Every structure is written in structure tokens, then in C-alpha cells.
Amino acid sequence: MGRAGTMRAGVRDVAARAGVSTQTVSRVINDSPNLRPETRARVEAAMAELGYRVNNAARALGTSTTRTVGVVASDATLWGPGAGIAALDTAAREADRWLATAYADAADPASVTDAAQRLLSQGVDALIVVAAHTATLPALREVAGDTPLAALHTGAGAERQRRGAALAIDHLVGLGHRRIALLAGPADWLEATARDEGAAAAAATAGIRPAAIWRGDWSAAAGAAVAHEVAAAVRSSDGPTAVAAANDQMALGLIAGLVAAGLRVPEDVSVTGFDDNADAAFYTPALTTVRVDTAGEARRVVAEALGLPAPGEVAEPVLIARASTGAPRG
Numbered sequence: 001m002g003r004a005g006t007m008r009a010g011v012r013d014v015a016a017r018a019g020v021s022t023q024t025v026s027r028v029i030n031d032s033p034n035l036r037p038e039t040r041a042r043v044e045a046a047m048a049e050l051g052y053r054v055n056n057a058a059r060a061l062g063t064s065t066t067r068t069v070g071v072v073a074s075d076a077t078l079w080g081p082g083a084g085i086a087a088l089d090t091a092a093r094e095a096d097r098w099l100a101t102a103y104a105d106a107a108d109p110a111s112v113t114d115a116a117q118r119l120l121s122q123g124v125d126a127l128i129v130v131a132a133h134t135a136t137l138p139a140l141r142e143v144a145g146d147t148p149l150a151a152l153h154t155g156a157g158a159e160r161q162r163r164g165a166a167l168a169i170d171h172l173v174g175l176g177h178r179r180i181a182l183l184a185g186p187a188d189w190l191e192a193t194a195r196d197e198g199a200a201a202a203a204a205t206a207g208i209r210p211a212a213i214w215r216g217d218w219s220a221a222a223g224a225a226v227a228h229e230v231a232a233a234v235r236s237s238d239g240p241t242a243v244a245a246a247n248d249q250m251a252l253g254l255i256a257g258l259v260a261a262g263l264r265v266p267e268d269v270s271v272t273g274f275d276d277n278a279d280a281a282f283y284t285p286a287l288t289t290v291r292v293d294t295a296g297e298a299r300r301v302v303a304e305a306l307g308l309p310a311p312g313e314v315a316e317p318v319l320i321a322r323a324s325t326g327a328p329r330g
Helices: 011-018 022-029 037-050 056-063 079-094 108-119 136-144 155-175 190-205 221-236 248-260 294-306
Strands: 068-073 099-103 127-128 149-151 181-184 213-215 242-246 270-272 288-293 319-320
Touching: 011 022, 022 037, 022 079, 022 288, 037 056, 068 079, 068 108, 068 294, 079 099, 079 294, 099 108, 108 127, 108 136, 127 136, 127 294, 136 149, 149 294, 155 190, 155 242, 155 288, 155 319, 181 190, 181 221, 181 248, 213 221, 213 242, 221 248, 242 248, 248 270
Parallel strands: 068 099, 068 127, 127 149, 181 213, 181 242, 242 270
Antiparallel strands: 288 319
């Protein structure tokens, strides 16, 4: 509480409590150098005692920065985007920044543009896109102007997505599978494109082509919706003996639908996922999947957008082998 118990404490209150000038308090707020450690500590102690909260808008007047990162996000109910937003929030706090998030329909460029403009009007220091679609980045570049713009899982992140998808194919090939089908993500998602490319490249290296390709919208319902068709293909004489799903949720729905159709996983058909979400080890059977370093990607993209030093290496994707894959039948 403030000095009267009902008003929020201000800079003058902090200065009076710490016995310093308001300019000194401002220098502490803006993390200015050349302050004596004991002075900084006294001011910070006064802030804590008074419950002082930094006003980003006021700070921006003196520093040309709000210390806020704007995130344009869509499809946050899905595991991947939701995990990405959470990782960005952590990465922003580690960089002493705050996150402001605006949600948009990524399939609608006008919705994306509106979300970006709302964030830009708040004076954010950078924009980061989660769950970028093909049309998203061009629309954002038009409105971002001089504000730095970056996207999660693009650039070096996209290459790691490709390598992760390749790991799933390599794993299945190593088990002896030659007829591998794909359950891909939406064609207009950049992450889906990267995973498609990685799977196709690994298949080509192994001298095979995808036995079939189905597409879903990342949801478990989408996996279940194609399960009857996948089951019919598996039962054919030259049908797939394995399916590499582009995320864990679609793999979950697919497995449930295949079992309902009378097939066994992995005895009749192996299934892999991607993401290693928190529940993947508890699917029935436990899901073989690809783990990616979303936290590391978030730290990388926040640093890139803000022009900060690289915060360390992003871990390479890892194949987590579990019970949903095995050698091909017969």
C-alpha cells in the first residue's frame, strides 16, 4: 500500500523513504550504471517496503522502451502454441521484460494485423509470433515498421523442427519399416511445413516415399477422424506399417481410432508423435515421440528480437522411444 494505506506509492515516496533524490530512484528503475551498490540496495529496499510498482509507461518516457515484448498468438488451446506462450513468458522474465499477448485468428490476415496494431500502440519493444501461418509474417511485416519482428520455431528453429521430424522417420526405418505414412499438420502452418520437409527428406535418404499422407488440424479429434481410413489402408496388402504423426495430440486420436477399429498398436501398426507433451508417456500405449527444446527456442527468439546476446545453445531434438513403436508385422 502507499503512504496513506489506500494510495499507490510513487517515486517521491520511495525517494523519501530511501533518503535519495527522485532522479536516483529513476536511475535504479531504469537499471542505470554507475550507482553505488549500497544506494541501489537502499532504493530497492524502500520499493519493497512501500510495495512500489514500476510504471512501464512512465519508464518509457525516459528510456524509449517499455521493457515489454508483444506476442501475437493463435490457437492457444492447442498444446504446442500454449506451451510456446508459456515458454516465451518465462524467457521474457529472464530477460527482465514483460509479455503482452494479443490473440488472433491466424488464418485471417486482418485479425493478425489488428492484434499487432493493438500491441504496437502499447509501445512494445518487439513482436514475436506464435503458431505462425503462411500469411501471418507478411501481414505483420507490413505493420511492424521499425519494431523488431521474430517468430517462434522459424529460422534456426525451423531447421530443428525438420531434424526432429527426420528422427521419427529414422527411428521407424531402423525398426525395419519401409511403408511409412504421414499424419501431417495443416498445410498453412510454418511448423507443419518444416515437419513435412524433415520427414520427406529422411524418407528420401532411406530410399522410400511416404506410403500415404493424411492431414489434420493438430487436434486429437483430427487423428480420430482419419483413423477409419488409416485402418483400411493398414489392412491392405501393401498398406503402411507405421504412421508418423506431426504432433502428439493427433497421434493420441489416431491410436484411439485404430484400436476402436480393431487394430493393435504397435503390433499391427506403429505410431509416432512429435512434441513429447506432458501426457505422452501416459498414452495407451505410451507414445514414441520427438522432444524439442521449446524453452530454449523461446530464450533464443526473445534475445534475437531484443538484440540481446544469445542466451546459450538450444538443445537438439531427441527421439523418445516408447511402446507405440515396434518392428513391422510379419
